[in-house]
Amino acid sequence: MSQVDLEARIPNNVGLREDKRLLRALEKWQPAFIDWWKDTGPSDFNADQIYLRTAIGVGKGGWAHFDYVKMPDYRWGIFLADPVVDRKIHFGDHIGESIWNDVPGEMRNRLRRLIVTQGDTEPASVEQQRLLGHTAPSLYDMRSLFQVNAEEGRHLWAMVYLLHSYFGADGRDEADALLERRSGDEDSPRILEAFNKPITTWLDFFCFTTFTDRDGKYQLAALAESSFDPLARTTQFMLTEEAYHMQTGENGVGRIIHRCAELMHAGEDPRKVGAIPLDIVQRYINEWASASMDLFGGEDSTNAAESFASGLKGRYREGDGIYKDPKALEHSYKAEVPEGDHMVEKEIPLRRAMNALLLDSYVADCQRIVSRWNRDLERQQIDFRIVLPSKRFNRHQGIYSSACFTPQGELVDAEAWNSQREVWLPSQADRDYVESCMVAVREPGKFANWISPPPRGVNDQPLDFEFVKFH
Amino acid sequence: MSQKLVYVCEGGDCTERGSGDLFEKMRELLLARDPEEAQVRVRRYPCFGGCEVAINVTVYPDKIFYSQVTPEDLPEIVENLLGDAAPVERLTGAVQPDVEEMVWMLLDSPY
Numbered sequence: 001m002s003q004v005d006l007e008a009r010i011p012n013n014v015g016l017r018e019d020k021r022l023l024r025a026l027e028k029w030q031p032a033f034i035d036w037w038k039d040t041g042p043s044d045f046n047a048d049q050i051y052l053r054t055a056i057g058v059g060k061g062g063w064a065h066f067d068y069v070k071m072p073d074y075r076w077g078i079f080l081a082d083p084v085v086d087r088k089i090h091f092g093d094h095i096g097e098s099i100w101n102d103v104p105g106e107m108r109n110r111l112r113r114l115i116v117t118q119g120d121t122e123p124a125s126v127e128q129q130r131l132l133g134h135t136a137p138s139l140y141d142m143r144s145l146f147q148v149n150a151e152e153g154r155h156l157w158a159m160v161y162l163l164h165s166y167f168g169a170d171g172r173d174e175a176d177a178l179l180e181r182r183s184g185d186e187d188s189p190r191i192l193e194a195f196n197k198p199i200t201t202w203l204d205f206f207c208f209t210t211f212t213d214r215d216g217k218y219q220l221a222a223l224a225e226s227s228f229d230p231l232a233r234t235t236q237f238m239l240t241e242e243a244y245h246m247q248t249g250e251n252g253v254g255r256i257i258h259r260c261a262e263l264m265h266a267g268e269d270p271r272k273v274g275a276i277p278l279d280i281v282q283r284y285i286n287e288w289a290s291a292s293m294d295l296f297g298g299e300d301s302t303n304a305a306e307s308f309a310s311g312l313k314g315r316y317r318e319g320d321g322i323y324k325d326p327k328a329l330e331h332s333y334k335a336e337v338p339e340g341d342h343m344v345e346k347e348i349p350l351r352r353a354m355n356a357l358l359l360d361s362y363v364a365d366c367q368r369i370v371s372r373w374n375r376d377l378e379r380q381q382i383d384f385r386i387v388l389p390s391k392r393f394n395r396h397q398g399i400y401s402s403a404c405f406t407p408q409g410e411l412v413d414a415e416a417w418n419s420q421r422e423v424w425l426p427s428q429a430d431r432d433y434v435e436s437c438m439v440a441v442r443e444p445g446k447f448a449n450w451i452s453p454p455p456r457g458v459n460d461q462p463l464d465f466e467f468v469k470f471h
Numbered sequence: 472m473s474q475k476l477v478y479v480c481e482g483g484d485c486t487e488r489g490s491g492d493l494f495e496k497m498r499e500l501l502l503a504r505d506p507e508e509a510q511v512r513v514r515r516y517p518c519f520g521g522c523e524v525a526i527n528v529t530v531y532p533d534k535i536f537y538s539q540v541t542p543e544d545l546p547e548i549v550e551n552l553l554g555d556a557a558p559v560e561r562l563t564g565a566v567q568p569d570v571e572e573m574v575w576m577l578l579d580s581p582y
Contacts, residue, residue, distance in 0.1 A: 217517055240481060243517050247483035315580075320476055320514060322531070322578050331582045350582055361577050368520045368573040375567065460487065 002082050006056055011077030014161065025164050026078075029175055033157070034072060036179045040127045042149055044134070046072050049469040050146045053459070055079055055154065055241070066459045068469065074150045078161045081236035089227040091318050091326045092311040099229045103166050107310055111228060112167055114312060116174050117191055118219060119159030120181065122152045124195035125208070127183035132205055135438035137448035140457060141202070143467035144248045147458075148209065151241045158234045166230065193396070194291045201434045202451075203256060203276060207288035209249025210369065215295040217242050218316060218362050222354075225314025250369050251454060257281060257373050259452040261380040274437050275450045278377075278384045283426045284434075285386060286407055289366060290394035298398045299335060299356035300348045308354050315354065316361045325350070333357065338403035338411055346399075355398075363391055394425065442470070475511045475552060476531045476578075477501070482518030484525040489542075493526055496542050500549045511552045519574055521566035531578050533558070538565035 002013040009027060010016060016023045038046060049068040054075055056065045069075075087099045103111055126149045136142035156178065163171035181188045184196045194212055199205050220242060224235040260270045260278055270277045297304065307313040308328060315323060325331055333353030336343040348356065370388045377384060390409030392400040404417035407424055426434075437450045445464030447453045457463050479485075479494040498513050505511055521527045524538035528548065535558045537548065550556040 221517070239517055240515075243482050243486070246518065247522070315582075316577065320512075320578075322476070323580050323582055325582055328582065333582075357580075357582070364573045364576050365520070368570055371567070371569045372520065458487075 002080070004056065004079070006075075006077075010157075011056070011075050011079075013079050016078070022165055025172060026161070029160060029164070029172075032176070032179055033076070033153075033160075036123065037072060037126075037153060040123075040130060040182065041153070042071065042126075042133050042146055043130050045142075045146065045468075046070060047471040049471070051143055051458075051461075051465070051467045052147055052150055053244075055237075071146060071150060074153070076150075076154050076157050078157055079237050080230065080233035083229065083233060087229065089311050090321075091225065091308065091314045091323075091328070092227070093309045093327070094227060094311045095326055097227075099227050099232075101229055103228060107228075107312060108167070110307065110310065111231070111312055112163070112170065112174065114223065114307070115159055115162050115231065116178070118223065119156060119163070119174075119178050120191045121195050121216065122156035122159065123178060124181075124183045124190035124192075125149075125152050125199075125212075127190075128195065128197065128199040128208075129205060132199065132202065135202065135440050136442075137202060137438075137451045138441050138446060138453070139444055139467040140447075140454065140463060140465075141252070141451075142442075143458065144252075145205065146468075148245045148248060151245065154241070155238050158238055162230060162234060192295060194295055197291070201431075201438050202252070203281065203284050203434050204288070206249045206252030206256065207284050209245050210253055211249070211285075211288045211292040211366065212295070213242060213245045213249060214362060214365060215292045217246060218296075218358050218365075221316050222313045222318075222358055225318040227311030250372070252451070253281070253285070254373050254376065255452040255454060256450060257386065258376055258380075259450060261377050261382045262452065264382055265380045271433070273449055274439075276434060276437060278382075278386070280426070280430045280434065282386055283424065283430060285370075286389045286393065287425050289389050293359060293362070293391055294395060294397040296359040296362065296398075297355045299359065300346075300352050300399060301355050302352060304354040305349070305351035308351050313354070315357055328354075335399060337399045341411065341413075343411060359391060363388070389424075442468075475533065477511060477513040477552065478516035478519075478529045478531070479513065480519045480521070480525065480527040480529075481515045482520070482522060482525070484522040485518075485527060488525045490526045493528075493540065493542055493545070497528070497545055497549070500545055501552070504549070504553050519566075519570060521570045524565040527566065529574060530558075531575075534575055535563060536566055536571045536574065537562040 004013045052069050054065050089095055089097050089099055132145055133142055160175040163175045181190050183190050184198055189196045199208055220235045220239050224232050226232040256276055260275050263270050263275050328350040331350045332347040333350055333356055335346050337346045366388050370386050374385050389407040392405035392409045393407045395401045404412050404414050406412055439448055441448045444466050453463055457465050479490055481490050494515055501511050501513055519527050521538055526540045528537040528540045540562055547559045551558050
């Protein structure tokens, strides 16, 4: 088990004390990060005491230390999963060779781009969510939001560590740029489109953590297979924290659905009591699920093929040996693609279909969540069922982006699609209504009327625990 | 190549109910009898989605989905993995079928 230095100005298990040059560079970056957090992180809550989980190690329970902390004092650290002795490259063209502890020259640009793109999403989501604390439906939820924000900040640290350690002056410039771009900024936006949409309501936040953070899970899982060992070990540890974020979303949307169903079962109109009707929830799901599917990139991608071939990015759980063809040279992926007014089958060489494979895993995971929400509706004897939109619906990237599809995946013309747009995606009236439901509840144990309480509090605390202590 | 993969869920509910300790204990028990992981490897899994019946543990390619697993159950599970014992039936069948199907679908790659 690696030694964790918790006394250092930057807690870490990467031996920063012994690498003075790197330590100085990161200590120089640290104040800029804190300034960024104060400027664009959760607004107006920096002086309050939040009951947060802080990573203090990579072993069992090491990442689950709970205590009150003011967010700017959160101990953002650098933690890598422990190395695997004598690990070999297990996929792509370099299979069987030793893993890399330094960046091979010819892969430098590709690897840097992967790290910067992943790293850019971390501060972006914090910026997107900065105003949500003001309308938190409970102290429990407010704490969850700040937990997610603080851990996304730590994930930024993880990526910045890689940039500083392995990419020299270019890496340092990229690390600085991560603090300079801003979500939604016209002149200097975040790299990926889904990270430039403001998240102004808690329904958006829970959809984001359900669907968009889940894209993050699959991207991180693919990077955790990397032949560049520092990246693999960094992302393995990030995945541990990411599980909490996804559960926050899945449970959050589930609690909104549960509350609405409970009211309907009691014969009440959800709209008349400030709850969120199921058809609106469905439209938000359609919007966030489709935007998140775009984050996987094109289903037929030479970039993805090169990342796989060079050993930078594997398939989901590649290292477990569950794939028959670790070089991905013997198979092809079949996809139905639009051609004029009909669909035709296209065979994509497997290496070029890596994004499509990862997306399929993601869709199966999302379908499982939707089924869970529907089981609750069934239990409450409500006929409405949530439906995960087809991976063809509302796409702006990839093989389905050139045509229009219904949420069920049927090809339609643009006119038909536009006539149904407000049936399938949130209208301005939906957004106005959802925003009108967002009222702050700050009494311990109390919850806004549009969301059910969770079964229990975090870290086994009672629901009336004071998860946030206001100064 | 190892023959079996054991996954211990580390989703939120499983973690809160002690899946970290359960993973360590499972690994300890398996390595004591199979130090080279020649027959069984144990790995963490981000979340299966069977949160209502945490802690969840799966065995692949046998496709056994154990739920509500406690540290006391581990010797029996290990006996099935490395010995002649049958799967621990009382720990199976609690999770929703679609959750189980999703997990096998993700692991059963045609490629």
